[in-house]
Amino acid sequence: xxxxxxxxxxxxxxxxxxLCRTLLATxxxxxxxxxxxxxxxxxxxxxxxxxxxxxxxxxxxxxxxxFGRVG
Amino acid sequence: METxxxxxxxxxxxxxxSDAIEQLWSIVSDDPAAQDALDAVRLTRRNLQDHWMPLLxxxxxxxxxxxxxxxxxxxxRSGPRRSGRTDPQRRAQDRQLLDDLLLVLYDxxxxxxxxRPTDTExxxxxxxxxxxxxxxxxxxxxxxxxxxxxxxxxxxxxLADFPxxxxxxxxxxxLLADEPVGALGTRHHLEAVEAAMTGLLDTPRAALDVLLxxxxxxxxxxxxxxxxxxxxxxxVTALHDAVVADPTRRRDSYHVLAELTLLTGTTLDGGMQxxxxxxxxxxLVGYVDTLAPAIRREGGSEVLVVLDDETxxxxxxxxxxxxxxxxxxxxxxxxxxGIAAGAYATAVVDARGVEIVRGSHLARVTRxxxxxxxxxxxxxxxxxxxxxxxxxxxxxxxxLVGVGVSVGLTAxxxxxxxxxxxxxxxxxxxxxxxxxxxGRMPGRAIPAxxxxxxxxxxxxxxxxxxxLRAPLGLGGVTSTQWRGLADRMTxxxxxxxPAERARQVLRLERHIEDEIPDLDHYLREVxxxxxxxELTEDRRPGE
Numbered sequence: 001x002x003x004x005x006x007x008x009x010x011x012x013x014x015x016x017x018x019l020c021r022t023l024l025a026t027x028x029x030x031x032x033x034x035x036x037x038x039x040x041x042x043x044x045x046x047x048x049x050x051x052x053x054x055x056x057x058x059x060x061x062x063x064x065x066x067f068g069r070v071g
Numbered sequence: 072m073e074t075x076x077x078x079x080x081x082x083x084x085x086x087x088x089s090d091a092i093e094q095l096w097s098i099v100s101d102d103p104a105a106q107d108a109l110d111a112v113r114l115t116r117r118n119l120q121d122h123w124m125p126l127l128x129x130x131x132x133x134x135x136x137x138x139x140x141x142x143x144x145x146x147x148r149s150g151p152r153r154s155g156r157t158d159p160q161r162r163a164q165d166r167q168l169l170d171d172l173l174l175v176l177y178d179x180x181x182x183x184x185x186x187r188p189t190d191t192e193x194x195x196x197x198x199x200x201x202x203x204x205x206x207x208x209x210x211x212x213x214x215x216x217x218x219x220x221x222x223x224x225x226x227x228x229x230l231a232d233f234p235x236x237x238x239x240x241x242x243x244x245x246l247l248a249d250e251p252v253g254a255l256g257t258r259h260h261l262e263a264v265e266a267a268m269t270g271l272l273d274t275p276r277a278a279l280d281v282l283l284x285x286x287x288x289x290x291x292x293x294x295x296x297x298x299x300x301x302x303x304x305x306x307v308t309a310l311h312d313a314v315v316a317d318p319t320r321r322r323d324s325y326h327v328l329a330e331l332t333l334l335t336g337t338t339l340d341g342g343m344q345x346x347x348x349x350x351x352x353x354x355l356v357g358y359v360d361t362l363a364p365a366i367r368r369e370g371g372s373e374v375l376v377v378l379d380d381e382t383x384x385x386x387x388x389x390x391x392x393x394x395x396x397x398x399x400x401x402x403x404x405x406x407x408x409g410i411a412a413g414a415y416a417t418a419v420v421d422a423r424g425v426e427i428v429r430g431s432h433l434a435r436v437t438r439x440x441x442x443x444x445x446x447x448x449x450x451x452x453x454x455x456x457x458x459x460x461x462x463x464x465x466x467x468x469x470x471l472v473g474v475g476v477s478v479g480l481t482a483x484x485x486x487x488x489x490x491x492x493x494x495x496x497x498x499x500x501x502x503x504x505x506x507x508x509x510g511r512m513p514g515r516a517i518p519a520x521x522x523x524x525x526x527x528x529x530x531x532x533x534x535x536x537x538x539l540r541a542p543l544g545l546g547g548v549t550s551t552q553w554r555g556l557a558d559r560m561t562x563x564x565x566x567x568x569p570a571e572r573a574r575q576v577l578r579l580e581r582h583i584e585d586e587i588p589d590l591d592h593y594l595r596e597v598x599x600x601x602x603x604x605e606l607t608e609d610r611r612p613g614e
């Protein structure tokens with residue numbers, strides 16, 4: 001985040017600036033964690049979608065094949 | 072810690088912060104899966120808005136580096152300060168201590184347990200900070216500032232003897248803080264609040280100070296994860312013990328009750344945290360002697376509580392009834408409200424002595440009983456409140472009523488007396504009602520129970536004290552009749568089953584009506600007050 005670079009010791013020093021940076025670091029950590037959780041959920045959904053695609057294709061082949069299930 | 076800034080860079084940082092806030096505002100999603108992420112975005116934006124921007128603005132507007140003259144800087148705040156000149160070495164140590172605190176506060180929120188400070192480290196830091204907070208305004212001011220920013224400070228203040236105003240600010244800050252993100256954040260926040268509440272149980276006046284801050288009651292009333300027993304203890308400490316220790320604080324506690332009355336119709340419309348309902352109900356015995364006289368008319372008329380130095384508007388009759396209705400949804404609170412009603416009825420009769428047949432004091436008992444009856448919305452609740460009222464009278468809990476009269480009754484203090492006495496009634500009522508079906512009792516059992524309590528108390532008054540008999544026109548009652556009455560009273564007192572006791576009271580009344588006309592006349596005079604006879608309208612059949 002650009003703010004972290006702009007808010008270094010060159011810009012301000014002291015107790016309250018340190019506290020502001022600390023709180024921002026906590027916020028950024030939480031944001032990253034939430035983003036990671038979302039990515040993980042998305043990956044799980046994609047996995048599940050792929051599995052469902054495979055199942056759907058297999059069922060379609062079963063229905064349309066004149067001699068029943070292939071495989 | 073060195074303090075300094077570069078004004079040009081500060082301006083650039085302020086612009087970038089403002090842009091970041093705008094960008095964070097633009098992040099939206101209605102997908103429930105994104106809730107945690109959006110919470111994190113919201114917290115980040117709030118941090119930038121509430122902490123970064125005000126500080127950056129202050130620095131940009133500050134003349135501190137331009138306004139020096141030969142006499143040095145102008146003091147930032149007026150008023151007496153504890154430490155005029157602090158030893159530079161001590162000042163440096165304080166700064167180091169506050170730096171350590173910031174690091175610990177940061178580590179406390181870490182998701183990695185290995186990063187979190189140990190209990191020993193926390194205890195050590197808390198002890199040192201508390202000691203310095205008593206001596207240094209700089210340290211105290213910083214802690215107050217942090218109290219409004221991070222709930223973690225509440226955890227630290229629970230570990231050592233900090234000045235009361237800091238402990239109060241830390242708990243208030245933690246109660247009012249935004250909900251944290253994620254399960255660990257919630258757990259840490261909860262841990263901090265509960266630790267600070269536990270720490271304040273030994274300081275009733277500070278607990279009351281917490282409840283006086285707008286928003287804290289709403290937080291306690293809606294935070295379901297808080298431990299019920301702890302909330303109840305905290306509320307009793309604030310609303311009962313603090314007022315018993317210093318009766319001039321009754322005014323403050325009534326202001327808390329007035330806010331709770333308002334909240335009942337708004338924030339707490341859907342119900343309140345069980346501990347809050349139980350705590351208010353358990354404290355009620357200290358308020359009933361000032362609350363009952365305030366209940367005058369029904370509907371939209373105001374309930375005005377007249378205290379020595381102030382009149383407090385608690386709300387309209389309807390609003391106060393709604394408050395009691397919300398409290399009476401909880402089964403444990405029902406017992407406490409019953410105790411207050413029963414104890415108050417006996418206290419009024421006992422305190423009047425020979426004046427029992429004059430004045431309108433019993434009308435206050437009936438109005439309070441009516442209010443509780445109006446507020447009770449289920450037969451089971453009626454049953455519990457009525458049984459608790461009878462049990463409170465049977466155990467002679469009239470001495471608990473009000474504040475200032477109970478002090479000295481026990482070496483451990485009035486709060487302890489309240490807890491042990493009410494605890495026994497709660498157990499007794501619970502034991503007896505566990506197998507009783509609600510259908511066995513008709514509606515409006517509470518006023519009927521209070522009527523019985525008044526009757527028994529009025530008879531007990533003259534059975535117990537022969538000096539009252541002649542002034543009350545009972546000189547003609549024979550000693551044999553008094554002995555017979557004493558035996559009946561003992562029988563009633565020893566009867567555990569509320570239904571059987573009610574039957575015995577009715578038999579006693581009939582006996583008096585048929586056999587002792589003077590005593591019957593006395594009871595009629597006692598009951599010759601507004602509404603008392605109405606209490607018998609739905610009196611349960613005795614036989």
